[in-house]
Amino acid sequence: MKNRIEIVGVGMTRAAEEWELGLLDIAIKAAGMALDDAKCDKVDAVVVANALGGALGDQQNLALHVASGLGLEQVETFSVSCDEASGGSAVRLASALIVSGMHETILVVGAEKTSDALPDMLETVRAAGLDSANETSFGFSPTIAAALGMQQYLSTYKLDKELFFHIAKVAHAHGATNRNAMFRWTLEPAQYNKSPIVATPLSVCDNAPPCDGAAALVVKKASAQTSRVCILGSANVAVEKGIVHPITRLSLPAATESAKAAWSESGCDRSAMSFFELHDSNAFLAILSIEAVGLAEPGEALMRAAAGDFHLKGPSPLWTFGGHKSRGHAPGAGGIYQIVEAVLGLRGDAGENQVLNADKAMVQCLGSFGAQAVTHVLG
């Protein structure tokens, strides 16, 4: 990237059910942490990612309210809503505003509040990122689409469902040592196998748990001699919508092309990445993401997980803080959580979740069941 962006501050709240805090509260809390980390009290713009707030009847135009709550005056505000790709898209937008010369320093926040909604209402609103007229209105949701995809994957590659345990196992192994994670425990096969079925063959353990949470970054144009973590490349790719495409093709072309473009811009390739943060809102999108970016051949993601490839000390460390599955899934904030966690890993500040000698990372979030993919290469 010719005009590199540096990340000068990060912050995140715990992923949890925050009964005493509202959407705006957790957004401001994470934003304040990032501003403190950056030792910064003035920004030119505020970009806020949120996927569900408006549809749940909470807060729309969240960026304006976050800026106001922080006492930031005379700033430009943008609210970004791109389903579960909102976080990555918000960072892309902030980068573009800086590279264009329009602004110098930008606060980027991702926030989501899911716990106020009853489960069936939450599932309905999450489904609004799909095709509302042809999928949501007919009783489909991301969870049901993932179940169909898992079934198709198992049938096509002639695999046993129990192999999906290894995907959840990796996430929980890493989330167990993340103090911000919602589920800080390792997962055993017995727990996985008795997990209630939501839609065959998908069980509760194959889905990331919805949570409340917010994460934030302060970004600015990198100085020539910066030693901070920078955005080396990024890309946002959209392809034909429709849940039937990933289910029937068992591939995510948006994820593949987005990764290629981001790597190309960064001047690096997959082999240069120290670790990966991919989209794991459910086990189906998780395994297709793994295959889309080349961490496993088609049909082999589960075997690679079982072989230990994705553990912190494996050849391709993945979900280093537990991913959405163990940390918790705050849909509109997930992309920012991923980047904040990657920054900690690249700074050497990841504690027990540290990948040794990490100097580059790839982060990718997906929207509308994989029809959109936003990738960032950091280093």
Add this chain to the structure above:
Amino acid sequence: MQIAKSWRRQPSNLRLEGTRCTACGHLAFPATIRCRQCGQAEFDVYQFTGFGEVVVSSIVYEAPRDFGEHVPYCAAVVRLEEGISIATMITDVDPEDVSPGMPVEMVTRRIAAQGDKGPILYAYKFAPLLENQ
């Protein structure tokens, strides 16, 4: 689904009508107003036959709001004989008996109701093809 939206969608929901681009022949379901293949905006109405086969199916035990009355129901991807795949429910059969390759046909059924006093959406589902067909 709102009443106006349901009314607007009647041709596709009740008759499985889509469009065929007059320039390139590309079929679309549901109907489109601009061909995603060639960019033209002139179409013939195309009546899909309503026959197809199950690609993959799932039995749903936890449904989104307004669909709880159907649980457990069979969600599926059906490939129409014209080659287009759609997400739909399979009906008139025990969900356990649905399998890939099963021949199915379009039927009109109750999809969802918005509470006790809200509108009821009727639209397509797919049922196993009768043997004499």
